[in-house]
Amino acid sequence: MKRIKIKDLLNTTEFGRQATVMGWVRTFRNNQFIAVNDGSSINNLQAVVDFNNTDDALLKRLHTGAAIAITGEVVESLGKGQRVEIKVKELEILGDSDPEKYPLQPKKHSLEFLREIAHLRFRTNTFNAVFKVRHALAFAVHKFFNERGFAYIHTPVITGSDAEGAGEMFKVTTFDLDQIPRNEDGSVNYKEDFFGRPTNLTVSGQLEGELAAMALGEIYTFGPTFRAENSNTTRHLAEFWMIEPEMAFYDLNDNMDLAEALLKYVISYALENCKDELDFLQSRLSEEEKQKPQAERSALNLKEKLKFCIENDFERVNYTEAIDILRKSKPNQKRQFKYLIDEWGADLQSEHERYLVEKHFKKPVILINYPAAIKSFYMRQNEPDAQGRETVGAMDILFPGIGEIVGGSQREERLEKLEQRMYDMNIPVEEMNWFLDTRRFGSAPHSGFGLGFERLVLFVTGMTNIRDVIPFPRTPKNAEF
């Protein structure tokens, strides 16, 4: 008999029919009730065994984690808690699971423990839901861009450029590290290496993305990104996935409009297509919140928070205004900030971003026009303001609980200004000739941004540690699996 997925079976109204399901045992209760999950749904199917007429040795093998195949009659459940169940006629163990060794039990495990057994944590409700939502969000990203005529560009993972300016890079080499070829002066002889030059894992596809945008018009990348920073936080990974659109003829406002539309689109998609998963994650989250003191609990539950984000415009705030707000804010006046704001030009710390998003505006915030001194070389230089202060056309989108989820800018398209800035910031201009060619030949205003995919998944699932929204997290001192 052809196998039917549990998700479909749970929705059926055809009682009395025969069906075959396959899945993994979650629990076996009362020598009678098997909770089976095949991954198609976060909900389990209850299979009822007639233990009086079933081989005892077979029943003894129904342990948590075992893979089984069941054929039987689909019936309306006699018990509460489920609508549909299956009366087992044939029961086969496809794969045993030794209960003495299998680490998952039908109870709550800590996320820390599950992280140590990341190869098995897929089998829990929480991670089932998280990775279904992750999939939906990834799919929605492609759907969004495809509907708008963007081309998906695969930028290289191995890069020869060491001037992407976004942090420490992982080196790529085929050298035997115990016997590195050297030049006479003792320096490394890269000519002997695989690519004949130093190479790294990419920290951003932006520069290559710009090249494509300056011909195809609107493009995006969506791929793995690597940062060799020794970051130990709940929102940093050494290997993460980033979405980087790059658009010709977009100014900063067009850029913000696009980013806001993208975020709202993918969040709506998840709400519509991951109802069960989000319900589960929401109840999980509110259970967790019950442990917290009243003051730290959030006013909105998970789905309310997501809906709020879709239904309200993001607050667009100039850096200069933000500094003003922060300077006059209570925590600044009362010296509660660890870093007090007193002058224009200061970089905003997490505590300041959190204050703006969570206390002052209480919604997603887009901060724009940062001081040039604290931003990257490729951002478009604005006209100095009345006080002669230099800013660039940057925009960072800040989300509650996550911080910066998007970082972008209008790009500097004027060759002389860009070159000057590269000299000022010690960026090797000669090596970047290929990049500067876009400004030499048919340069045009253009913009783009980077969206941290895992941070998006964090926000939508309500999880709090970024290591729990990617299957196998890579962080300092951890590359297990």
Add this chain to the structure above:
RNA sequence: UCCUGAGUAGCUCAGCCGGUUAGAGCAUCUGACUGUUAAUCAGAGGGUCGCUGGUUCGAGCCCAGCCUCAGGAGCCA
């Protein structure tokens, strides 16, 4: 990398002021029960107290160093 905290049974944790044989719940095993919902009830087994060294008559507990994990900070997406 810095700050703070943690590491005791498979998991979650308790362990007093340094004192005799290190405990509980869940899981596992055995038995009972049989429409359960993390089933229930009874019993049993299960420990390199993160590692190394030190102090002490005596260390899970005190001291030093190291490792790992978590939270916060920095870097950022």
